[in-house]
Amino acid sequence: MVAIKASAVDAFLSRPQADAYAVLLYGPDAGLVAERAAKLAARAVENSDDPFALIRLDGDELAGDPGRLADEARTIALFGGKRAIRVRVGGRAIVSAVEALLSGPPPESLTVIEAGDLKKNAPLRALCEKHAHAAALPCYADEAAGRERLIDEEMRAANLTISPDARSLLSAHLSADRLAAREEVKKLCLYAMGAGRIEPDDIVAVIADAGEVGMDEAVDAAFSGRAADTAAALRSLRTGGTPTSVVLMAALRHALALHKMRGDFDGGRSARSVVESAGGAIHFRRKESFERALSRWTSQRLIEAVTRLADAVTLSRKSAAIGEAASERALLAIASEAARAGR
Structure with a gap:
């Protein structure tokens, strides 16, 4: 054969x-x-x-x-x-x-x-x-088409439908492992049983990792210029066991993504158009924050932010003793810079 x-x-x-x-x-x-x-x-x-x-x-x-x-x-x-x-x-x-x-x-x-x-x-x-x-x-890891088939199978079995935004968010959060992904979708269907239709809030409640959502809030607060909210989010994450150095890495990835998007924005596209073109890569709750950040942060300022964050990452890896303080200082500096840019 x-x-x-x-x-x-x-x-x-x-x-x-x-x-x-x-x-x-x-x-x-x-x-x-x-x-x-x-x-x-x-x-x-x-x-x-x-x-x-x-x-x-x-x-x-x-x-x-x-x-x-x-x-x-x-x-x-x-x-x-x-x-x-x-x-x-x-x-x-x-x-x-x-x-x-x-x-x-x-x-x-x-x-x-x-x-x-x-x-x-x-x-x-x-x-x-x-x-x-x-x-x-x-048997290779599920690609997008495989995840879509899996979602459709479980929705039919549970007699549920799912909105386009919820589908996009669910697909982005599913594990590449087929059994793990199917268990997540089954858990979601059980949660939504009787509702008829699954919406994005259901995905956030069941699928999205709470620590990841908390990091997003801290990063968005920093890039929006809300220093007090940034500090509060970092304290909450530390209490839950998430070190500030981990948030720092998320902030660095965010700055790099914004810098790439800013090129399209500078090319004449609207902030909303640039953000929407990213599809499910951006959580629906974060789209407004991305749009504000694109309007507030110039390409040059984003380069400076990337440099600041990367230097802090290097410092946090060299010395665990001062890594947390350096990480928080870098994030609060980003918030201060964003606040000045918004005036």
Whole structure:
């Protein structure tokens, strides 16, 4: 069987080839590997009434007893019907066990093998890609289209809809790991059950990390010239366990983003147009703050802010003893500069 491309994996999962006795799922996204393995195994035993139809085997144990996999796969189900075997690859090679499975008569079970990120020349991947009765499915981290499909699936299952702004915010906050992302969306759907439609406030309440939102508030206060609010936000974050040096890094990233946007603003575009073109990269609650900052901070002042913040970052890394004080001083200096620019 030829190697299956990542774009064709969903089609294979919807209609697995009947002559594939072993299916290898591999890739860096462990959550996606596990989710697809569960889907394949469940499909194989969906018409079985046997409570023992699904068997789990440890890869390292199979490495010490290569013939066990073939024996399990050719065992007839006690109550009839199909069986499925899920094998999680560990640190030891199981190529011999898979070869023994594929070299004999057709088994009574589908074997689903879960592995990590295998190189093209990895023996297990090469075997499953080339053997007529095996398949190898690559599982890579969700891209935008994958996240959108996941959101749509869970919305349909919960009989909910989601507004465009909420969808954009949700997609931006989801983990790249498929299982982790799906659990987050399920949690959101449970929170919004009965509401009918999910709005941005629901995302903030359930998905967005409170510490991240707090850092955004501190950074926005600084770049808006509100020194008192900046100091209060920093105190609150420290109380919650977030050091000021971490906020400093967020402020540096913010200054760099503003400097890039300011180029478009100087080119004749409105602040609102520049901010809107960033899409989901900017939290909907922060858009107004970004617009004000673009109007207040010139490109030259932003360069000076970047230099000030970068110097503070360097100092905080050299000396933890004075790093917090240096970080807070730099952020309050940014607030003072913004206040002067707004007069």
